[in-house]
Amino acid sequence: MQNIKQTVIAALQVLIMDPLHDESKIEAFFAPDYQQRVDGKQLDYRGFIRHMETLKLHTKRMSISIKSVVAENDTVFTHHYVNVEKNQGEKSQFEVFARFTLSSGKIICCEELTRMINGLLGDSDLGSRS
Numbered sequence: 001m002q003n004i005k006q007t008v009i010a011a012l013q014v015l016i017m018d019p020l021h022d023e024s025k026i027e028a029f030f031a032p033d034y035q036q037r038v039d040g041k042q043l044d045y046r047g048f049i050r051h052m053e054t055l056k057l058h059t060k061r062m063s064i065s066i067k068s069v070v071a072e073n074d075t076v077f078t079h080h081y082v083n084v085e086k087n088q089g090e091k092s093q094f095e096v097f098a099r100f101t102l103s104s105g106k107i108i109c110c111e112e113l114t115r116m117i118n119g120l121l122g123d124s125d126l127g128s129r130s
Helices: 004-017 023-029 045-058
Strands: 030-038 041-044 059-072 075-086 091-103 106-118
Touching: 004 023, 004 059, 004 075, 004 091, 004 106, 023 030, 023 045, 030 045, 041 045, 045 059
Parallel strands: 030 106
Antiparallel strands: 030 041, 059 075, 075 091, 091 106
């Protein structure tokens, strides 16, 4: 079984950095009963798929910089930054603190706080937009 820390890092890198929306890549890392709470909003598995599809539709590229990762038992905490370039060239940067819970090698829950460091005010919801 793959290390849970490696699973979360791979999920973040694959889903954020691939410019194309590919539901099978989400399925590879996330359980069908996945739940996410981000900045007070609740997303289920289908809502998360819509969120990722929306992001890919409006962005040219995204990159991630992981500052720290800590894993214990079934939990992984990350502190990372996401740089976004939208289709029209606007850029923004987000700081993310997230707690991932895994079961049977898949992510079942994410509790996340995301804040925009710079960018257009209207993009401050990119962490949960669907």
